[in-house]
Amino acid sequence: MAECPTPSRMSPKDLLIVIVVALGSFMAGLDATIVNIALPDIAKSFDVSTVAVSWVLNAYLIILVSLLLAASRLGDMKGYRSVFIGGFALFTTGSLLCGLSPSLDILIISRMVQAVGGAVISALGAVMVTSYLAASLRGQALGIVAMFTMLGAALGPVVGGFLTSAFSWQYIFFVNLPVGIVAIILGMHVIPRLAPVSPTSKMDNGGIVLVFVALGTLIFGLTTLQGPAPVMGITALVISAIFWLLFYLQERRAKEPLVNIPLFSNRAYSLQNACVLLIQMAMSGVMIIMPFYLEIVKKIPTDNAGTILLALPVGMILTAPIAGKISDVIGTKKPIITGFLVCTVALFFLSTLSAASSVGHVCIYLFFLGAGTGIAFSPLNSAVMGECPVKDRGSTSGLVKMMTNLGSSLGVATVMLVAMVAAGPKLAEYSAHLIAPAELAGAFDMVFLFCMVLEVIGVVLMLGVRAREPSDSSDGEVAMGF
Incomplete structure (x- = not known):
C-alpha cells in the first residue's frame, strides 16, 4: 500500500484552522498591551490610586498564568474543540463585562473572568495546531500563530491610545467583541470534532492550587520587590519558592499530574x-x-x-x-x-x-x-x-x-x-x-x-x-x- 504523500502546503481547511487559533493569539497579544496605556484614564474614571488600578493588570496576569496548565488538561479531557470555543466565548464575555463595569472592583472581577478564557485560548493554541495539522506543517503554522501574537502586542498601545483618546477606556475591551464573535463562529465550522486525548483523566486539583499560589506569589513578589515595600516582595518570593517545591513533590506522586515530570x-x-x-x-x-x-x-x-x-x-x-x-x-x-x-x-x-x-x-x-x-x-x-x-x-x-x-x-x-x-x-x-x-x-x-x-x-x-x-x-x- 502506497504511503500518503507528506504535505508541504496547507490546504484551505488547514489555513482556516490556523486562522482561528491565530485570532486567539492575536487577542491575547492585543490584550496584554492595550490596557496599559489606558490605566491613567481608568484610575481617573473611578477616582482610585495608581496602586489600586494596577490590579487591573496584576489580577489578569496571575489568573492567566496560573491556569494555563489546568486549561491544557481540560482540553485533553473534554476535547480541544469544545474547550477552545468555550474559552473564546468566556474571554469575549469577560471583555464585554469589563467594558460595562461600573466600579474598579467589578472591573477587576471581570478581568479575572476574561483571564480564565484567555488561559484556555492561549494554552490550547499550540496543541491544536499540532493535533489538527500534519507534522510537516507544524513549524509553518506555529510561525503564523506567533506572527499574530506579536501583531496583537504591537498594535495594543496604538489601538489602545486611539480608542481611549477618541472614545473612552471602555472601548479597549469592546474591541475584542467583533474579533471574538467571528472566531467563535468560524471555529464552530472549521475545527474538527476529534475524540478527547484523555477522556477518563482526572484533574490534578492539588497541583492547580499549588501552582496558582506559586505563580501568584512569584508575580506579586516580582512586581512589589522594587516598590515601597520590598520586604513584602521578598516574603512573597520565599513563599513562592516553598510552593514551587510543594508543586514539584505533588507532581512526582500524583497519578495524573498537570506536568509529566x-x-x-x-x-x-x-x-x-x-x-x-x-x-x-x-x-x-x-x-x-x-x-x-x-x-x-x-x-x-x-x-x-x-x-x-x-x-x-x-x-x-x-x-x-x-x-x-x-x-x-x-x-x-x-x-x-x-x-x-x-x-x-x-x-x-x-x-x-x-x-x-x-x-x-x-x-x-x-x-x-x-x-x-x-x-x-x-x-x-x-x-x-x-x-x-x-x-x-x-x-x-x-x-x-x-x-x-x-x-x-x-x-x-x-x-x-x-x-x-x-x-x-x-x-x-x-x-x-x-x-x-x-x-x-x-x-x-x-x-x-x-x-x-x-x-x-x-x-x-x-x-x-x-x-x-x-x-x-x-x-x-x-x-x-x-
Missing part, C-alpha cells in the same frame, strides 16, 4: 523549554526598558517612542512564519541557534547606544532583535511540541505558554533591577532633575548587555540539544529523543 529527563525537552523562557525574558526586558532610554536619554515624546518600538515586533512578524516553514524542511536546531545569534549581535549593538546615537540606529537594532526572536521562537515551539508523545501534547502546550508568560514577568523584573543596580541613586536624582539624562545611558547599556548574556546562554543550551530530522509524517506520534 519524567519528560524533563529528555534533555532536549528541558533545554528548549528553558530557551523559551530566556528569549522571552530578553525581548520583554528590552521592550520595558527601551521607552525609558528613548524618553529620558533621547528626549523623544511618548507617542513617537511607541512608534519606534514597533520596529521590534515588525522584525518578528516578518521572520516568524518564514522561520517556521524553513524549520519544517531543515529541522529546528539550526534556525533556533541562528535566531539566538542574531539577537546576541543586535543586543551588543544596543549596548553601544549613547545620548548621541541616532534614532535610525535604534530602529535597525530593534528590528534585528525582533527578527532574531522570530527566527528562533517558531522553531522553538515546534521543537518542544515535537519532543513529547501525543498524550502529553496538551500539558506541553500549556507549559510552553506558561514559560512564555513567566519569561515576560521575569524579564520585566530583572531588567528593572539591573537598571537600578547600574544607575544607583541616579534614577532618583533624575526625577529631581539633578543630573544630565546622558549620565543614565550607561545603566541602559548594562541592561542590554544583561539581555545579551541571556541570548548567549540560549545558544549554549541549544548546542547541547541533538539535532533531529525534520518531521516527515503526519501520524502525530513523536519518538522521545535524547
Whole structure:
C-alpha cells in the first residue's frame, strides 16, 4: 500500500484552522498591551490610586498564568474543540463585562473572568495546531500563530491610545467583541470534532492550587520587590519558592499530574523549554526598558517612542512564519541557534547606544532583535511540541505558554533591577532633575548587555540539544529523543 504523500502546503481547511487559533493569539497579544496605556484614564474614571488600578493588570496576569496548565488538561479531557470555543466565548464575555463595569472592583472581577478564557485560548493554541495539522506543517503554522501574537502586542498601545483618546477606556475591551464573535463562529465550522486525548483523566486539583499560589506569589513578589515595600516582595518570593517545591513533590506522586515530570529527563525537552523562557525574558526586558532610554536619554515624546518600538515586533512578524516553514524542511536546531545569534549581535549593538546615537540606529537594532526572536521562537515551539508523545501534547502546550508568560514577568523584573543596580541613586536624582539624562545611558547599556548574556546562554543550551530530522509524517506520534 502506497504511503500518503507528506504535505508541504496547507490546504484551505488547514489555513482556516490556523486562522482561528491565530485570532486567539492575536487577542491575547492585543490584550496584554492595550490596557496599559489606558490605566491613567481608568484610575481617573473611578477616582482610585495608581496602586489600586494596577490590579487591573496584576489580577489578569496571575489568573492567566496560573491556569494555563489546568486549561491544557481540560482540553485533553473534554476535547480541544469544545474547550477552545468555550474559552473564546468566556474571554469575549469577560471583555464585554469589563467594558460595562461600573466600579474598579467589578472591573477587576471581570478581568479575572476574561483571564480564565484567555488561559484556555492561549494554552490550547499550540496543541491544536499540532493535533489538527500534519507534522510537516507544524513549524509553518506555529510561525503564523506567533506572527499574530506579536501583531496583537504591537498594535495594543496604538489601538489602545486611539480608542481611549477618541472614545473612552471602555472601548479597549469592546474591541475584542467583533474579533471574538467571528472566531467563535468560524471555529464552530472549521475545527474538527476529534475524540478527547484523555477522556477518563482526572484533574490534578492539588497541583492547580499549588501552582496558582506559586505563580501568584512569584508575580506579586516580582512586581512589589522594587516598590515601597520590598520586604513584602521578598516574603512573597520565599513563599513562592516553598510552593514551587510543594508543586514539584505533588507532581512526582500524583497519578495524573498537570506536568509529566519524567519528560524533563529528555534533555532536549528541558533545554528548549528553558530557551523559551530566556528569549522571552530578553525581548520583554528590552521592550520595558527601551521607552525609558528613548524618553529620558533621547528626549523623544511618548507617542513617537511607541512608534519606534514597533520596529521590534515588525522584525518578528516578518521572520516568524518564514522561520517556521524553513524549520519544517531543515529541522529546528539550526534556525533556533541562528535566531539566538542574531539577537546576541543586535543586543551588543544596543549596548553601544549613547545620548548621541541616532534614532535610525535604534530602529535597525530593534528590528534585528525582533527578527532574531522570530527566527528562533517558531522553531522553538515546534521543537518542544515535537519532543513529547501525543498524550502529553496538551500539558506541553500549556507549559510552553506558561514559560512564555513567566519569561515576560521575569524579564520585566530583572531588567528593572539591573537598571537600578547600574544607575544607583541616579534614577532618583533624575526625577529631581539633578543630573544630565546622558549620565543614565550607561545603566541602559548594562541592561542590554544583561539581555545579551541571556541570548548567549540560549545558544549554549541549544548546542547541547541533538539535532533531529525534520518531521516527515503526519501520524502525530513523536519518538522521545535524547
